[in-house]
Amino acid sequence: MDFLILIQVLDSTLRLATPLLLVCLAGLFSERAGIFDIGLEGKILAAAFVSAAVAYTTGSVWVGLLAGIGASVMLSAIHGLASITLKGDQIISGVAINFLAAGLTVVVAQAWFGQGGRTPPLQSGGRFEPINFPGAIPSKEMADVGPVMQLYSELLSGHSLLVYVALLTVPLSWFVLYQTRFGLRLRAVGENPAAVDTAGISVVGMRYAAVIICGVLCGIAGAYIATALQASFTKDMSAGRGFIALAALIFAKWRPWYALGACLLFGFFFAIDNRFQNILLPAWSLSGVLLLTAFGLAGYVWRKDLLDKIVLGGLGLGVAFVSVLIVASAWSAGLSTQIKIPVVFIQSLPYILTVVVLAGFVGKAIPPRSGGVPYVKEK
Amino acid sequence: MTNNPAIELKGISKAFGPVQANRDISISVMPGTIHGIIGENGAGKSTLMSILYGFYKADAGEIFTDGQKILIPDSQAAISAGIGMVFQHFKLVENFTVLENIVLGAESGEFLAPSLRKARAELAELAAEYELNVDPDAVIEEIGVGMQQRVEILKALYRKANILILDEPTGVLTPAEAGQLFRILGRLRKEGKTIILITHKLREIMDITDTVSVMRRGEMTATVKTSETSPENLAELMVGRKVLLSVDKTPAQPKHQVLEVSKLTVVDEAGVRRLKEVSLNVRAGEILGIAGVAGNGQSELLEVLGGYRSATGSIRVNGSEIDLTGSSSDGQSRRARGIAHVPEDRQREGLIMDFTAWENAIFGYHRDPNHQLNRFLMNNAAIREETAAKMARFDVRPPNPNLTAKNFSGGNQQKIVLAREIERNPDLLLVGQPTRGVDIGAIEFIHKQIVALRDQGKAILLISVELDEILSLSDRVAVMFDGQIMGERDPLKTNEKELGLLMAGIISEAKE
Numbered sequence: 001m002d003f004l005i006l007i008q009v010l011d012s013t014l015r016l017a018t019p020l021l022l023v024c025l026a027g028l029f030s031e032r033a034g035i036f037d038i039g040l041e042g043k044i045l046a047a048a049f050v051s052a053a054v055a056y057t058t059g060s061v062w063v064g065l066l067a068g069i070g071a072s073v074m075l076s077a078i079h080g081l082a083s084i085t086l087k088g089d090q091i092i093s094g095v096a097i098n099f100l101a102a103g104l105t106v107v108v109a110q111a112w113f114g115q116g117g118r119t120p121p122l123q124s125g126g127r128f129e130p131i132n133f134p135g136a137i138p139s140k141e142m143a144d145v146g147p148v149m150q151l152y153s154e155l156l157s158g159h160s161l162l163v164y165v166a167l168l169t170v171p172l173s174w175f176v177l178y179q180t181r182f183g184l185r186l187r188a189v190g191e192n193p194a195a196v197d198t199a200g201i202s203v204v205g206m207r208y209a210a211v212i213i214c215g216v217l218c219g220i221a222g223a224y225i226a227t228a229l230q231a232s233f234t235k236d237m238s239a240g241r242g243f244i245a246l247a248a249l250i251f252a253k254w255r256p257w258y259a260l261g262a263c264l265l266f267g268f269f270f271a272i273d274n275r276f277q278n279i280l281l282p283a284w285s286l287s288g289v290l291l292l293t294a295f296g297l298a299g300y301v302w303r304k305d306l307l308d309k310i311v312l313g314g315l316g317l318g319v320a321f322v323s324v325l326i327v328a329s330a331w332s333a334g335l336s337t338q339i340k341i342p343v344v345f346i347q348s349l350p351y352i353l354t355v356v357v358l359a360g361f362v363g364k365a366i367p368p369r370s371g372g373v374p375y376v377k378e379k
Numbered sequence: 380m381t382n383n384p385a386i387e388l389k390g391i392s393k394a395f396g397p398v399q400a401n402r403d404i405s406i407s408v409m410p411g412t413i414h415g416i417i418g419e420n421g422a423g424k425s426t427l428m429s430i431l432y433g434f435y436k437a438d439a440g441e442i443f444t445d446g447q448k449i450l451i452p453d454s455q456a457a458i459s460a461g462i463g464m465v466f467q468h469f470k471l472v473e474n475f476t477v478l479e480n481i482v483l484g485a486e487s488g489e490f491l492a493p494s495l496r497k498a499r500a501e502l503a504e505l506a507a508e509y510e511l512n513v514d515p516d517a518v519i520e521e522i523g524v525g526m527q528q529r530v531e532i533l534k535a536l537y538r539k540a541n542i543l544i545l546d547e548p549t550g551v552l553t554p555a556e557a558g559q560l561f562r563i564l565g566r567l568r569k570e571g572k573t574i575i576l577i578t579h580k581l582r583e584i585m586d587i588t589d590t591v592s593v594m595r596r597g598e599m600t601a602t603v604k605t606s607e608t609s610p611e612n613l614a615e616l617m618v619g620r621k622v623l624l625s626v627d628k629t630p631a632q633p634k635h636q637v638l639e640v641s642k643l644t645v646v647d648e649a650g651v652r653r654l655k656e657v658s659l660n661v662r663a664g665e666i667l668g669i670a671g672v673a674g675n676g677q678s679e680l681l682e683v684l685g686g687y688r689s690a691t692g693s694i695r696v697n698g699s700e701i702d703l704t705g706s707s708s709d710g711q712s713r714r715a716r717g718i719a720h721v722p723e724d725r726q727r728e729g730l731i732m733d734f735t736a737w738e739n740a741i742f743g744y745h746r747d748p749n750h751q752l753n754r755f756l757m758n759n760a761a762i763r764e765e766t767a768a769k770m771a772r773f774d775v776r777p778p779n780p781n782l783t784a785k786n787f788s789g790g791n792q793q794k795i796v797l798a799r800e801i802e803r804n805p806d807l808l809l810v811g812q813p814t815r816g817v818d819i820g821a822i823e824f825i826h827k828q829i830v831a832l833r834d835q836g837k838a839i840l841l842i843s844v845e846l847d848e849i850l851s852l853s854d855r856v857a858v859m860f861d862g863q864i865m866g867e868r869d870p871l872k873t874n875e876k877e878l879g880l881l882m883a884g885i886i887s888e889a890k891e
Contacts, residue, residue, distance in 0.1 A: 181486040181494065188472045188483050195470040198432070199484025199534075200455030369473065377434060 003147050007154045009271050015159065015229060016274070017267025018166045019044065019221040023245035024252065024259045025173050026217035032177065032254060033210030034190035036372040038094030039079055040218055041242025042101030047072040047222025049105035052119040052233035053112060055126040061227050064126065068226075069219030075101065076215025084207045087374035098242075106235050119226075119233040128228035131164075133157035160228040162220060169217070173256040186210055190368035193375040203375045218242075240351070247354040253365045269350040279346060280338040283330035290323035383446035385410040385573035386431075386462075386542050391440035393426055400426040402597045404440070408590070410541075413564060413574040415584040415605070418594030419617055419818035420789055424577050427594075428544055432464045433457045444542070463535025467547040469527050471519045477530050478502070478515040481537050498537065505536050509566055524672075525556035532563065543567065544575045549583060553672050554846060554879035561587050579819075581610040581624075582847075593617055618820050628830045631854035633662040636698075637807050637838035638684075643692035645679045645862075653679040654690065655862040661807065661838040666829070668853025668870070669842045672882055676862035677842045678723055681811045684840070685720040686713035697806060714743055719800035721793075723811030723842070729796040730784040737766040737780035740799050773798040774824060790821030797828060807838045814848060826852060846875055860884040 023040050030037040047068035055064025075097050082093035106117035113119055136157035142150055177183035189196045189206040197203050225241075226233045248266055252258035297316035301309045330337045384407040391404040400423045408414040418424050429435045431442070433451040442449055444460050451457050457464070471480050478495055481502065486494040499515055506512050513529050514522075522530075528548065535543055545564075549557040564574055564587060576588060584591050585605060592602040593616040601616050614622045638661040645654040654676050661667045671677050682688035686709045694701040696716050702708045710720070720743075722728035730739045741750055741762055752758040766780040773794045775787070784792060793813065800808060810829065814822040829852060833839055843849050849856055850870050858865045858881035865881040880886075 179491050181489055181491060184479060184483060184486070184491055188475065191472045191474060192470065194468075195472050195480070195483065198454055198464065198466070198470040200453065200458050201484045 004142060004150055004154075005275075007147075007150050009268070009275050011155045011158075012271035012274055013264060013267040014155070014163060015267075016270040017263045018163045019225050019229065019241055020245050020248060020266055021166045021260060021263040022169065022217050022221035022224065023242055024248045024263050025169055025256065026214040026221070027246055027249045028173065028252075028254055028256065028259060029186070029210045029217070030214035031249065031371055032190045032368055033186050033207050034193060034368055034370045034373065034375070035079070035083055035207055035211055035214075036090045036094070037079065037211075037214060038091055038246070039075065039097030039101075039242075040094075040214075040245055041238055041240065042094075042098035043072040043075050043215060043218035044222040044225065044242055045098075045105055045236070045238040046075055046101040047219040048226035048237055049109060049119070049222075049233045051219075051223035052122060052226035053109065055227050056113075056119050056122055056232075059123070059125050061122075061126055061128055064227055065220070065223045068223035069216055072219030072222060073212055073215035076211045076218070080208050080211040083374060084204055084211070087376065090372050090374075102236065105233070109233060109235075117235050122227060122231045126227065127231055128160035128162055128224070130158045130160055160224070162224040162228050165220065166224075167260075170256050170260045177256065182209075187368075190370055193370055194377075197375070197377060207375075244350060244354050247357045250365050250367075251357045254368065266350050266353065269353060273346050273349060276346065277343055279341045281341060282336045283326055283339050284335040286339055286341070287323040287326045287330075290319050290326070294320035294323065384408055384443070385445060386575075387443040388427075388431075389441045389443070391427065391430060391437045391442075393430060393435060393437050399597050401430070401437070404594075404599050406592055406599070406602065408542075408573055408575060410445075410573050411568055411571045412589040413568055413576055413587055415588035415591040416575060416577045416594060417579065417581070417584050417591060417613060417617060419579065419820075420816055421596075421818070422594040422617075423597040424594055425546065426597075428464070428546060428575075428577060431457065431462060431544065458538050458540070461539060461541040463532075463538060463540025463543050465528065465531040465535065465543065465545045465548060467550060469524075469531055471527060471530060473518075473520040475519060476515065477513050477517050477519065477522075477533075480519060480530055481515075481534050485538050501537060502533065505533060509536070509563065509570065511536075511563060523556075524551045525553075525559065528552070528560065529563070540572075542573045542575065544577070546577045547579070548576070549578070549580065550844075551673060553882045554875050555883055557583075580847075581613055584613065585610060595619060614819060618818070620820075622819055623823055626826050626830060626851040628852075629834075631665040631833065633665040633854070634836060635663055637661055637663050637696065638840065639693075639695040640684075641693050641695075643680070643683060643690050643694065645676075645683060645688060645690045647679075653862050654683070656692065657859075657862070657864055659857055659864060661840050663806070663838050664833060664836045665854040666833050666839040666841055666852055668849040668856045669840070669859055670846055670849045670856055670878055670882060671844070671859035673844045675859045675882075677844075677859055678811070679862075680859075681720070681723060681809055681842055684713070684718065684809050685722065686710045686718075710743055711746070714803070714805075717806035718809065719803055719805035719807070720809045721796050721800050721811060721813060723815070725789075725792050725796050730792060732785040733783055735781050735783055736770065736775070736787070736795055737763045739784050739795055740766040740769060740780070742799070744799070744803060769798045769802060770795070772802075773828070788818070789815075790817040790825075793817050793825060794821065797825060801828060801832055805837065807840065808832060809840050809842075811842045812844065813841070814843075814845065846878060850875075850878075858882055 023044055027037055027040055050071035051064040051068030054067035055061045058064065079093050079097060082088040083090040109119060110117045133156065136153040137145060137149065142154060177187060185196060185201055185206055189203055193203045196206065225237060230237065244266055248259060248262040251262040294316040297312050301312045326339065330339065387407040389405050391401055393401040404427060416424055426435065430437045431451065433453040433456055436452065442451060449460050451460065472483065478498055482494050482498045487497050488494060502515055511529050511533055513526060513533065519527060519530065548560060552560060568574060578584060588605045590602065591605050591608065591613065593600045593613060595617060610624060614624055640660065641658045642656040643654050644652065644656055647653050657680060659667065669677055679688060683690045684694065689704045689708060694703065696718060701716065702712065726732055750757055750762055763780050767778065770778040770780060775791050775794045787795065813825050813829065817825065829839060841849065841852055853870050855867060856870050856873065856878065857867045858878055860882060861884060865884065865886055868878065
């Protein structure tokens with residue numbers, strides 16, 4: 001694999017990690033304030049549709065972006081109303097928002113454009129165009145220049161504005177959370193709202209502020225997906241990113257810089273899927289990797305409960321069995337036979353990682369202590 | 380300084396629906412004094428304080444500070460009127476530092492760094508002025524409750540509070556820590572601060588207050604100078620009748636060994652050893668009291684004995700071994716072996732709050748053939764009747780078996796649990812915090828029942844954080860600290876100071 005391919009994969013990692021990162025930080029603000037938000041997915045979907053539709057109609061991507069943010073903030077406000085003011089169940093409210101967005105976007109798109117629940121392709125002006133840094137060269141000349149120039153032109157330059165915005169959001173979030181009065185209160189309200197209340201600060205106000213910030217960031221993410229990553233709205237185009245971002249948030253232990261790392265990792269898996277549809281590996285290395293996985297699982301469950309041993313140990317046995325099968329089938333042709341890894345497996349890598357993260361393999365993550373609990377003032 | 384009271388309430392009333400929580404309450408507290416408010420649970424003390432701190436709006440009445448009429452619509456207004464509150468359950472953010480907790484809500488600007496710098500400097504001054512030393516960079520969850528309480532006091536002082544209200548401040552403290560707290564309060568009084576101390580402990584009122592008000596059923600029944608009253612007098616004012624403050628009992632006549640615990644060790648989910656080779660024994664006809672500050676392994680000990688936590692070591696009841704980890708390690712099997720259990724937290728472990736009294740009255744014993752009509756149906760009518768009789772015997776009010784558990788007061792809930800466990804005629808009774816949140820009248824009754832059971836020749840293991848209770852009920856006292864038994868004393872030959880040292884883990888000085 002030469003250097004250019006690596007750069008291209010990383011470039012694509014960055015583009016694919018951007019929406020995840022924005023959504024992850026959105027969830028971070030909300031959950032740090034004690035409001036769990038399972039409705040991130042619905043918000044980015046709604047924002048994607050509204051921004052694409054408005055950008056197409058007005059011809060201005062900026063108006064589209066604002067409209068997308070507006071739609072997402074509106075859903076946030078509904079979530080806030082249900083879970084803060086009316087003290088309802090945050091999970092139910094979030095799930096409702098997901099359903100609402102999934103259905104409404106397609107129905108409205110159909111009624112508006114009549115193109116089977118999608119928006120027409122966005123023309124120039126209705127999209128965020130890549131920003132080329134001074135001196136950067138176009139892709140087709142890339143093979144002829146040195147690695148530093150490749151790094152500069154391909155990886156650093158040539159992204160849409162929102163990619164850079166997302167990256168800047170990380171230090172900004174860190175600063176707001178850890179260096180400002182607002183951040184101190186926001187973190188406190190997710191840990192012990194009673195402490196905030198008795199200090200004379202409005203718990204409701206803090207939580208609404210957090211939920212609105214969440215809405216704005218989700219709005220930017222949705223607009224990015226429809227107007228920068230792609231050039232129209234299509235049905236269910238958020239593709240589970242809201243949920244993957246939640247997994248990344250847990251992986252990141254609710255911290256901004258960790259969130260950057262987690263989202264880049266997920267983005268990397270998506271990039272691999274995009275770039276390599278056919279991965280060929282020699283039989284010995286494939287079977288080796290599988291065996292190592294099986295041993296890893298066995299080591300992990302060694303000191304666990306019986307149920308863990310049965311479930312994960314069984315999984316490990318299955319993996320080991322596949323590894324043996326591979327060796328057996330490749331035996332006659334020699335162990336260096338190239339074996340094709342199924343496309344579906346590559347495609348499912350980010351989701352497998354999500355499951356692994358949520359299953360708690362990455363160590364114990366402690367969520368904000370008052371997360372998910374509506375604040376009821378005690379006497 | 381003027382001669383105005385630091386704080387004065389006139390005719391405060393507050394009703395919640397049909398319940399009159401406060402009726403025409405008037406208090407006036409002079410600056411530089413400590414005023415006690417004493418009353419049973421539900422007497423309306425907390426409601427009154429919530430009104431003062433802006434949580435509730437009074438239906439009628441006026442509040443004055445230093446002669447000026449003020450309105451307290453929210454906590455912010457209370458703070459700016461110079462009122463500081465130290466709640467029974469601390470309002471601290473556990474994973475923040477001391478400094479961050481003090482600054483929270485009283486920041487000096489948008490950005491944190493200058494606020495923290497300013498607070499650090501002021502904290503040093505406050506620490507010197509009132510002898511309130513706390514490490515500003517310590518994380519709250521890593522410091523003890525005594526320290527956490529200091530942080531609460533510092534929080535109030537940092538907000539320039541002149542009137543400090545403390546709600547049941549000694550509930551979670553060791554006697555030594557309580558002593559320290561009272562020294563701090565004395566110091567604050569000397570500096571001209573006004574302190575309102577809410578408590579149900581008569582001794583604290585007598586020890587430190589200058590004046591005391593007694594509340595009963597939402598009304599202020601009396602306000603007297605502390606020096607002109609007595610504990611007996613206050614208790615009578617609280618309950619409305621004469622109360623026996625000490626427990627009347629004859630010396631124990633212990634017989635054969637009933638419970639033998641040896642080398643019991645518990646490791647929790649996080650890998651922390653909660654019990655470290657605890658050994659103890661209880662004989663028939665005696666009460667073994669276990670004293671200690673909450674969280675030193677007493678709960679775990681009860682949970683293991685009650686059959687809902689596994690452990691290593693051995694427990695023998697009446698000479699035969701009890702299964703600690705296997706399939707018959709559960710509450711059901713323990714009860715079959717003659718172990719009855721009044722758990723520490725009656726609302727979580729003792730009762731199902733949404734179930735009726737008669738349903739609650741048979742939990743744990745619901746498989747008893749007496750409760751069954753046939754193989755499939757329970758004999759509900761008989762259970763109801765039996766419960767009504769039990770409720771009469773244990774003076775549960777109202778004596779209505781069809782009422783849900785949450786509709787009874789704390790004392791009456793406890794009586795329901797006690798009736799269930801005692802009336803099964805167990806060989807061994809485990810009792811955790813029998814009078815937590817129970818009013819004086821009911822405490823008297825519950826104590827009598829426990830002593831009566833002892834006199835019938837039953838073995839009783841009593842766990843309580845109330846040292847008074849341990850000392851007055853127990854025939855032997857063991858002290859727990861950090862998952863270990865620090866020592867055993869004869870309640871008649873020991874004193875609070877010695878037990879307090881043991882409770883703080885200091886053995887050497889506690890040796891006679």
